[in-house]
Amino acid sequence: MRILCCSTQAPLPPINGYRLQLIHLSSELARRHEVCALSFQAPDQDGEAPPGVELLRVRATTWTRSRRISAYARSLVDGQPRRAVRLGPPMAEAVRSLLAKQAFDVAHVTPGSLAGVATELGDLPKVLAPLDAWHLNLEADARVAPPYLRPFYRLEARRVRRFAARAYRAFQRVVVVSQADADALSELDSSLALEVIPNGVDSEHFAPNSQVAPESGQIVFTGGMGWAANVTAARSLALKVLPRVRARHPDAHLSLVGREPRPEVLALDRVEGVHVTGEVPDVRPWLWRAQVYACPMVSGTGIKNKLLEALACGSPCVATRLSCQGTELQHERDLLVADGRDATAEAIVRLLENPGLRGRLARAGREYVLERHSWASVAREFERVYAEAGAAA
Numbered sequence: 001m002r003i004l005c006c007s008t009q010a011p012l013p014p015i016n017g018y019r020l021q022l023i024h025l026s027s028e029l030a031r032r033h034e035v036c037a038l039s040f041q042a043p044d045q046d047g048e049a050p051p052g053v054e055l056l057r058v059r060a061t062t063w064t065r066s067r068r069i070s071a072y073a074r075s076l077v078d079g080q081p082r083r084a085v086r087l088g089p090p091m092a093e094a095v096r097s098l099l100a101k102q103a104f105d106v107a108h109v110t111p112g113s114l115a116g117v118a119t120e121l122g123d124l125p126k127v128l129a130p131l132d133a134w135h136l137n138l139e140a141d142a143r144v145a146p147p148y149l150r151p152f153y154r155l156e157a158r159r160v161r162r163f164a165a166r167a168y169r170a171f172q173r174v175v176v177v178s179q180a181d182a183d184a185l186s187e188l189d190s191s192l193a194l195e196v197i198p199n200g201v202d203s204e205h206f207a208p209n210s211q212v213a214p215e216s217g218q219i220v221f222t223g224g225m226g227w228a229a230n231v232t233a234a235r236s237l238a239l240k241v242l243p244r245v246r247a248r249h250p251d252a253h254l255s256l257v258g259r260e261p262r263p264e265v266l267a268l269d270r271v272e273g274v275h276v277t278g279e280v281p282d283v284r285p286w287l288w289r290a291q292v293y294a295c296p297m298v299s300g301t302g303i304k305n306k307l308l309e310a311l312a313c314g315s316p317c318v319a320t321r322l323s324c325q326g327t328e329l330q331h332e333r334d335l336l337v338a339d340g341r342d343a344t345a346e347a348i349v350r351l352l353e354n355p356g357l358r359g360r361l362a363r364a365g366r367e368y369v370l371e372r373h374s375w376a377s378v379a380r381e382f383e384r385v386y387a388e389a390g391a392a393a
Contacts, residue, residue: 001033001386004104004124006095006114008087010039010055012047016224017305018111019045021131021199026053028379036104038094040087058094081134081159083113084167095120106386109171115163118170125393127385128171132301133184135160140299141228144264165189172389175382177303178326184301193392195385198326200375201308205284208314208366212288214358217251219348220290220315222283222306225261225276229300236341237296238268244345246273249352254294257286287313291358292351295319296344303327308373311335311365316358318347327372334368335361 005011011022022037029035030052037055049055078085091114099120107121112130135157142153165188168174175195176182182194221237223230234256245252252273256265259279269276280286287293293315295307303326310317317335324337331337338347351358 001106001383002102002104003029003033003035003106003108003386004098005035005037005039005108005110006091006117007037007039007110008083008114010041010045010057011037011049011053012041012045012055014044017199018131020305021129022110023050024200024202024375025379025382026050028375029382031379032383036098036102038091038098040091056094056098058090060090079159079162080116081113081156081163084116084163087113088116092117092120099124106389108382108386112160112164112168115167115170118167123393125386125389126171127173127175127382127389128168129175130164130168130185131175131177131181133176133181134164135188136181136184136301137229140232143299144228144232161188168192172392173385175385178301180325181301195381196326197378197381197385198373199303199305199308200378201305201312201369201373202375203312203366203370203373206287206309206312208362209284209288212285214291215289216291217249217253217352218290219245219252219254219292219294220257220286220310221254221294221296222257222286222310225256225258225265225278227300229297230258231262231264232299233296234265234268236298237294237344238271238274240341241294241296241345241348242271242273244341245348245352248349252348252352255286255290257283283309284313287315290315292348293317294344294348295323296338297323308369312369314362314366316351316361317365318344318351320344329368334365 007022009019011026026035027050035053037053040058040060095117106125108127110129112134115128118126138153138157142150145153169189173195174192175197177198179196182196185192242254255275257277257280261276261278266276268274287310293310297320304323307319307323318338319335320339321337336347338344
Protein backbone atom coordinates (compact mmCIF):
# COMPACT_ATOMS: atom_id res chain seq x y z
CA MET A 1 0.00 0.00 0.00
CA ARG A 2 1.20 3.51 -0.83
CA ILE A 3 0.21 5.92 1.93
CA LEU A 4 0.30 9.70 1.57
CA CYS A 5 0.46 11.45 4.95
CA CYS A 6 -0.27 15.19 4.89
CA SER A 7 0.66 16.83 8.18
CA THR A 8 1.23 20.25 9.71
CA GLN A 9 4.57 19.16 11.20
CA ALA A 10 7.18 16.71 10.02
CA PRO A 11 7.85 13.30 11.64
CA LEU A 12 11.03 14.70 13.17
CA PRO A 13 12.22 15.56 16.69
CA PRO A 14 12.07 17.24 19.13
CA ILE A 15 9.11 15.31 20.44
CA ASN A 16 5.75 16.66 21.49
CA GLY A 17 2.46 14.77 21.73
CA TYR A 18 1.57 15.33 18.07
CA ARG A 19 5.01 14.52 16.65
CA LEU A 20 5.14 11.46 18.87
CA GLN A 21 2.35 9.86 16.89
CA LEU A 22 3.70 11.02 13.52
CA ILE A 23 7.13 9.50 14.17
CA HIS A 24 6.09 6.19 15.67
CA LEU A 25 3.06 5.54 13.45
CA SER A 26 4.91 6.34 10.23
CA SER A 27 7.84 4.20 11.37
CA GLU A 28 5.61 1.20 12.06
CA LEU A 29 3.67 1.60 8.81
CA ALA A 30 6.91 1.84 6.81
CA ARG A 31 7.75 -1.71 7.86
CA ARG A 32 5.03 -3.00 5.50
CA HIS A 33 4.04 -0.10 3.25
CA GLU A 34 5.43 2.80 1.25
CA VAL A 35 4.92 5.97 3.30
CA CYS A 36 5.32 9.47 1.90
CA ALA A 37 5.07 12.30 4.45
CA LEU A 38 4.12 15.62 2.86
CA SER A 39 4.73 17.97 5.77
CA PHE A 40 5.49 21.42 6.98
CA GLN A 41 8.66 21.52 9.06
CA ALA A 42 8.52 23.58 12.24
CA PRO A 43 11.50 25.88 12.92
CA ASP A 44 12.68 23.77 15.86
CA GLN A 45 12.61 20.50 13.89
CA ASP A 46 15.72 18.88 12.45
CA GLY A 47 17.16 15.47 11.67
CA GLU A 48 16.12 12.55 9.50
CA ALA A 49 12.70 11.01 8.97
CA PRO A 50 12.13 7.48 10.32
CA PRO A 51 13.68 4.69 8.20
CA GLY A 52 11.60 3.93 5.14
CA VAL A 53 9.60 7.18 5.29
CA GLU A 54 9.99 9.56 2.36
CA LEU A 55 9.75 13.13 3.67
CA LEU A 56 8.70 15.91 1.29
CA ARG A 57 8.72 19.35 2.89
CA VAL A 58 5.99 21.86 2.14
CA ARG A 59 7.22 25.40 1.75
CA ALA A 60 5.52 27.46 4.43
CA THR A 61 4.34 30.99 3.72
CA THR A 62 6.50 33.75 5.14
CA TRP A 63 4.15 35.55 7.47
CA THR A 64 4.73 39.25 7.27
CA ARG A 65 2.54 41.57 9.28
CA SER A 66 0.42 42.42 6.23
CA ARG A 67 -0.11 38.74 5.40
CA ARG A 68 -1.15 38.00 8.98
CA ILE A 69 -3.70 40.80 8.83
CA SER A 70 -4.94 39.52 5.47
CA ALA A 71 -5.26 35.95 6.78
CA TYR A 72 -7.14 37.16 9.84
CA ALA A 73 -9.49 39.15 7.61
CA ARG A 74 -10.08 36.05 5.46
CA SER A 75 -10.79 34.10 8.61
CA LEU A 76 -13.41 36.63 9.61
CA VAL A 77 -15.01 36.65 6.15
CA ASP A 78 -14.86 32.90 5.44
CA GLY A 79 -15.54 31.81 9.00
CA GLN A 80 -12.55 29.44 8.86
CA PRO A 81 -10.09 28.89 11.71
CA ARG A 82 -6.90 30.90 11.36
CA ARG A 83 -4.72 27.77 11.18
CA ALA A 84 -6.84 26.41 8.33
CA VAL A 85 -6.50 29.71 6.44
CA ARG A 86 -2.74 29.81 7.03
CA LEU A 87 -1.83 26.17 6.36
CA GLY A 88 -4.52 24.93 3.99
CA PRO A 89 -3.56 26.71 0.73
CA PRO A 90 0.17 25.81 0.67
CA MET A 91 -0.65 22.18 1.54
CA ALA A 92 -3.32 22.08 -1.19
CA GLU A 93 -0.80 23.36 -3.74
CA ALA A 94 1.75 20.75 -2.66
CA VAL A 95 -0.84 17.96 -2.89
CA ARG A 96 -1.87 19.02 -6.41
CA SER A 97 1.73 19.00 -7.55
CA LEU A 98 2.52 15.62 -5.97
CA LEU A 99 -0.60 13.82 -7.23
CA ALA A 100 0.18 14.98 -10.77
CA LYS A 101 3.33 12.85 -10.58
CA GLN A 102 2.58 9.99 -8.18
CA ALA A 103 -0.33 7.70 -7.30
CA PHE A 104 -1.30 6.58 -3.80
CA ASP A 105 -3.75 4.09 -2.31
CA VAL A 106 -4.89 6.15 0.67
CA ALA A 107 -4.40 9.63 2.15
CA HIS A 108 -3.88 10.19 5.87
CA VAL A 109 -4.44 13.85 6.80
CA THR A 110 -3.54 15.22 10.22
CA PRO A 111 -4.60 17.22 12.18
CA GLY A 112 -8.05 18.72 11.61
CA SER A 113 -6.75 22.11 10.44
CA LEU A 114 -5.78 20.47 7.11
CA ALA A 115 -9.24 18.99 6.47
CA GLY A 116 -9.83 21.45 3.63
CA VAL A 117 -7.23 19.63 1.52
CA ALA A 118 -9.83 16.89 0.87
CA THR A 119 -10.89 18.71 -2.32
CA GLU A 120 -7.42 18.26 -3.81
CA LEU A 121 -7.34 14.56 -2.92
CA GLY A 122 -10.28 13.83 -5.21
CA ASP A 123 -11.39 10.20 -5.26
CA LEU A 124 -8.43 8.96 -3.24
CA PRO A 125 -9.65 7.18 -0.06
CA LYS A 126 -9.21 9.68 2.76
CA VAL A 127 -8.65 9.27 6.50
CA LEU A 128 -8.57 12.35 8.73
CA ALA A 129 -6.78 12.12 12.07
CA PRO A 130 -7.65 15.25 14.06
CA LEU A 131 -6.65 13.18 17.13
CA ASP A 132 -8.78 15.28 19.46
CA ALA A 133 -11.73 17.67 19.46
CA TRP A 134 -9.95 20.88 18.50
CA HIS A 135 -12.71 23.21 19.69
CA LEU A 136 -12.54 21.84 23.24
CA ASN A 137 -8.86 22.82 23.47
CA LEU A 138 -9.68 26.38 22.43
CA GLU A 139 -12.46 26.55 25.00
CA ALA A 140 -9.95 25.40 27.63
CA ASP A 141 -7.55 28.13 26.47
CA ALA A 142 -10.32 30.71 26.87
CA ARG A 143 -10.85 29.72 30.49
CA VAL A 144 -7.26 30.45 31.52
CA ALA A 145 -6.40 33.28 29.10
CA PRO A 146 -6.20 36.90 30.25
CA PRO A 147 -9.68 38.47 30.17
CA TYR A 148 -8.93 40.60 27.10
CA LEU A 149 -8.01 37.49 25.07
CA ARG A 150 -10.92 35.26 26.06
CA PRO A 151 -13.35 36.59 23.41
CA PHE A 152 -10.80 35.79 20.67
CA TYR A 153 -10.40 32.18 21.85
CA ARG A 154 -14.17 31.73 22.09
CA LEU A 155 -14.66 33.18 18.61
CA GLU A 156 -12.00 30.84 17.22
CA ALA A 157 -13.65 27.88 18.97
CA ARG A 158 -16.93 28.74 17.21
CA ARG A 159 -15.11 28.89 13.87
CA VAL A 160 -13.53 25.51 14.54
CA ARG A 161 -16.92 24.00 15.36
CA ARG A 162 -18.35 25.20 12.05
CA PHE A 163 -15.26 24.16 10.11
CA ALA A 164 -15.20 20.65 11.59
CA ALA A 165 -18.92 20.14 11.00
CA ARG A 166 -18.47 21.05 7.34
CA ALA A 167 -14.98 19.86 6.34
CA TYR A 168 -14.60 16.58 8.23
CA ARG A 169 -17.45 14.86 6.40
CA ALA A 170 -15.38 14.69 3.19
CA PHE A 171 -13.35 11.86 4.77
CA GLN A 172 -14.37 8.20 4.78
CA ARG A 173 -13.01 7.82 8.33
CA VAL A 174 -12.19 10.31 11.12
CA VAL A 175 -9.81 9.03 13.81
CA VAL A 176 -9.49 10.39 17.36
CA VAL A 177 -7.65 9.04 20.39
CA SER A 178 -10.47 8.91 22.94
CA GLN A 179 -14.20 8.26 23.12
CA ALA A 180 -14.72 11.67 24.72
CA ASP A 181 -13.27 13.32 21.60
CA ALA A 182 -15.41 11.12 19.36
CA ASP A 183 -18.52 12.10 21.31
CA ALA A 184 -17.64 15.80 21.02
CA LEU A 185 -17.22 15.53 17.23
CA SER A 186 -20.37 13.46 16.87
CA GLU A 187 -22.29 16.34 18.44
CA LEU A 188 -21.04 18.58 15.64
CA ASP A 189 -21.93 16.10 12.86
CA SER A 190 -23.55 12.78 13.67
CA SER A 191 -22.84 11.48 10.14
CA LEU A 192 -19.06 11.33 10.70
CA ALA A 193 -17.56 7.83 10.47
CA LEU A 194 -15.60 8.07 13.70
CA GLU A 195 -12.93 5.67 14.93
CA VAL A 196 -11.15 5.67 18.31
CA ILE A 197 -7.52 4.54 18.20
CA PRO A 198 -5.49 5.38 21.34
CA ASN A 199 -1.87 6.47 21.08
CA GLY A 200 0.96 4.08 21.74
CA VAL A 201 4.08 4.27 23.88
CA ASP A 202 7.68 3.42 23.02
CA SER A 203 7.98 1.00 25.93
CA GLU A 204 11.64 0.24 25.21
CA HIS A 205 12.56 3.91 25.56
CA PHE A 206 10.16 4.55 28.44
CA ALA A 207 11.14 1.73 30.75
CA PRO A 208 12.05 1.41 34.44
CA ASN A 209 15.68 1.98 35.43
CA SER A 210 16.82 0.03 38.47
CA GLN A 211 20.00 2.15 38.60
CA VAL A 212 18.02 5.28 39.59
CA ALA A 213 16.35 5.26 43.01
CA PRO A 214 13.13 7.21 43.66
CA GLU A 215 13.77 10.38 45.65
CA SER A 216 12.00 10.66 48.98
CA GLY A 217 9.00 12.99 48.75
CA GLN A 218 9.46 13.66 45.04
CA ILE A 219 6.19 14.40 43.17
CA VAL A 220 6.44 14.98 39.42
CA PHE A 221 4.16 16.41 36.75
CA THR A 222 5.33 16.60 33.11
CA GLY A 223 4.00 18.18 29.96
CA GLY A 224 4.19 21.20 27.70
CA MET A 225 3.85 24.05 30.19
CA GLY A 226 2.60 26.44 27.55
CA TRP A 227 -0.60 24.45 27.01
CA ALA A 228 -3.59 25.85 28.88
CA ALA A 229 -4.78 22.55 30.33
CA ASN A 230 -1.32 21.79 31.73
CA VAL A 231 -1.04 25.30 33.18
CA THR A 232 -4.31 24.76 35.04
CA ALA A 233 -3.14 21.37 36.34
CA ALA A 234 0.28 22.71 37.40
CA ARG A 235 -1.21 25.62 39.31
CA SER A 236 -3.69 23.36 41.06
CA LEU A 237 -0.93 20.93 42.08
CA ALA A 238 1.39 23.65 43.36
CA LEU A 239 -1.09 25.96 45.06
CA LYS A 240 -3.91 23.64 46.22
CA VAL A 241 -2.64 20.06 46.45
CA LEU A 242 0.99 20.36 47.55
CA PRO A 243 0.29 22.43 50.71
CA ARG A 244 -2.15 19.73 51.86
CA VAL A 245 0.47 17.04 51.24
CA ARG A 246 3.26 19.00 52.97
CA ALA A 247 1.06 19.50 56.05
CA ARG A 248 1.55 15.75 56.61
CA HIS A 249 4.87 15.24 54.80
CA PRO A 250 7.03 18.38 55.09
CA ASP A 251 9.71 16.85 52.84
CA ALA A 252 7.28 16.48 49.92
CA HIS A 253 8.29 18.56 46.91
CA LEU A 254 6.91 19.04 43.42
CA SER A 255 8.81 19.22 40.12
CA LEU A 256 6.98 20.72 37.13
CA VAL A 257 8.87 19.42 34.10
CA GLY A 258 8.19 20.70 30.61
CA ARG A 259 9.08 23.08 27.84
CA GLU A 260 7.92 26.66 27.29
CA PRO A 261 6.44 27.35 30.74
CA ARG A 262 4.06 30.29 30.76
CA PRO A 263 4.67 33.15 33.21
CA GLU A 264 1.99 31.69 35.49
CA VAL A 265 3.98 28.45 35.70
CA LEU A 266 7.36 30.16 36.11
CA ALA A 267 5.91 32.07 39.06
CA LEU A 268 5.25 28.75 40.82
CA ASP A 269 9.01 28.27 41.23
CA ARG A 270 8.77 30.79 44.07
CA VAL A 271 6.29 28.58 45.95
CA GLU A 272 7.89 26.63 48.79
CA GLY A 273 8.57 23.05 47.73
CA VAL A 274 8.04 23.69 43.99
CA HIS A 275 10.68 23.49 41.26
CA VAL A 276 9.94 24.54 37.65
CA THR A 277 12.54 22.96 35.36
CA GLY A 278 11.64 24.34 31.95
CA GLU A 279 12.67 22.18 29.01
CA VAL A 280 14.85 19.17 29.87
CA PRO A 281 16.88 17.01 27.46
CA ASP A 282 15.26 13.81 28.71
CA VAL A 283 12.15 13.50 30.86
CA ARG A 284 12.85 9.92 31.95
CA PRO A 285 15.22 10.70 34.86
CA TRP A 286 12.45 12.76 36.44
CA LEU A 287 10.00 9.87 36.05
CA TRP A 288 12.51 7.41 37.52
CA ARG A 289 13.11 9.64 40.55
CA ALA A 290 9.41 10.22 41.23
CA GLN A 291 7.90 8.56 44.26
CA VAL A 292 4.59 9.79 42.84
CA TYR A 293 3.67 10.96 39.36
CA ALA A 294 0.62 13.24 39.56
CA CYS A 295 -1.62 13.95 36.55
CA PRO A 296 -4.46 16.14 37.86
CA MET A 297 -5.95 17.21 34.50
CA VAL A 298 -9.35 18.89 34.71
CA SER A 299 -9.55 20.17 31.12
CA GLY A 300 -8.21 19.31 27.71
CA THR A 301 -8.86 16.51 25.25
CA GLY A 302 -7.16 13.47 23.81
CA ILE A 303 -5.23 10.72 25.49
CA LYS A 304 -2.58 11.77 27.99
CA ASN A 305 0.72 10.52 26.56
CA LYS A 306 2.54 11.87 29.60
CA LEU A 307 0.55 9.57 31.89
CA LEU A 308 1.21 6.53 29.69
CA GLU A 309 4.93 7.35 29.59
CA ALA A 310 5.06 7.66 33.38
CA LEU A 311 3.31 4.31 33.76
CA ALA A 312 5.71 2.72 31.26
CA CYS A 313 8.65 4.00 33.32
CA GLY A 314 7.25 2.37 36.44
CA SER A 315 6.21 5.57 38.18
CA PRO A 316 3.40 5.09 40.74
CA CYS A 317 0.65 7.38 39.45
CA VAL A 318 -2.25 9.46 40.75
CA ALA A 319 -4.59 10.79 38.06
CA THR A 320 -8.02 12.31 37.60
CA ARG A 321 -10.70 10.49 35.67
CA LEU A 322 -10.27 12.97 32.82
CA SER A 323 -6.55 12.13 32.68
CA CYS A 324 -7.49 8.50 32.12
CA GLN A 325 -9.88 9.12 29.22
CA GLY A 326 -9.11 7.03 26.16
CA THR A 327 -7.61 4.27 28.29
CA GLU A 328 -8.82 1.23 30.22
CA LEU A 329 -6.86 2.13 33.34
CA GLN A 330 -8.50 1.00 36.57
CA HIS A 331 -8.38 2.55 40.02
CA GLU A 332 -6.39 0.47 42.52
CA ARG A 333 -5.28 -1.96 39.79
CA ASP A 334 -3.01 0.25 37.66
CA LEU A 335 -2.96 3.59 39.48
CA LEU A 336 -4.96 5.68 41.95
CA VAL A 337 -7.79 7.75 40.49
CA ALA A 338 -8.62 10.91 42.43
CA ASP A 339 -10.69 13.95 41.50
CA GLY A 340 -10.49 17.24 43.38
CA ARG A 341 -7.66 18.71 45.41
CA ASP A 342 -8.51 16.92 48.67
CA ALA A 343 -8.80 13.49 47.06
CA THR A 344 -5.65 14.06 45.01
CA ALA A 345 -3.67 15.12 48.08
CA GLU A 346 -4.95 12.10 50.03
CA ALA A 347 -3.97 9.73 47.20
CA ILE A 348 -0.48 11.23 46.98
CA VAL A 349 -0.02 10.91 50.76
CA ARG A 350 -1.19 7.33 50.60
CA LEU A 351 1.50 6.50 48.02
CA LEU A 352 4.21 8.38 49.90
CA GLU A 353 3.43 6.35 53.02
CA ASN A 354 3.04 2.94 51.40
CA PRO A 355 6.08 1.53 49.55
CA GLY A 356 4.28 -1.77 48.98
CA LEU A 357 1.45 -0.02 47.15
CA ARG A 358 3.94 2.02 45.13
CA GLY A 359 5.71 -1.14 44.02
CA ARG A 360 2.50 -2.95 43.09
CA LEU A 361 1.13 -0.05 41.05
CA ALA A 362 4.49 0.52 39.37
CA ARG A 363 4.52 -3.04 38.08
CA ALA A 364 0.85 -3.09 37.12
CA GLY A 365 1.01 0.26 35.33
CA ARG A 366 3.85 -0.85 33.10
CA GLU A 367 2.15 -4.17 32.37
CA TYR A 368 -0.97 -2.28 31.31
CA VAL A 369 0.99 -0.14 28.83
CA LEU A 370 2.77 -3.17 27.37
CA GLU A 371 -0.51 -5.00 26.82
CA ARG A 372 -2.66 -2.18 25.41
CA HIS A 373 -0.53 0.65 24.02
CA SER A 374 2.13 -0.69 21.69
CA TRP A 375 2.74 1.27 18.49
CA ALA A 376 2.57 -1.97 16.53
CA SER A 377 -1.05 -2.46 17.59
CA VAL A 378 -1.85 1.20 16.78
CA ALA A 379 -0.44 0.75 13.27
CA ARG A 380 -2.54 -2.38 12.73
CA GLU A 381 -5.67 -0.44 13.69
CA PHE A 382 -4.83 2.28 11.18
CA GLU A 383 -4.27 -0.36 8.50
CA ARG A 384 -7.77 -1.64 9.19
CA VAL A 385 -9.16 1.91 8.94
CA TYR A 386 -7.33 2.51 5.64
CA ALA A 387 -8.87 -0.66 4.19
CA GLU A 388 -12.35 0.37 5.35
CA ALA A 389 -11.87 3.85 3.88
CA GLY A 390 -10.88 2.28 0.59
CA ALA A 391 -13.98 0.11 0.57
CA ALA A 392 -16.20 3.10 1.36
CA ALA A 393 -14.65 5.49 -1.20
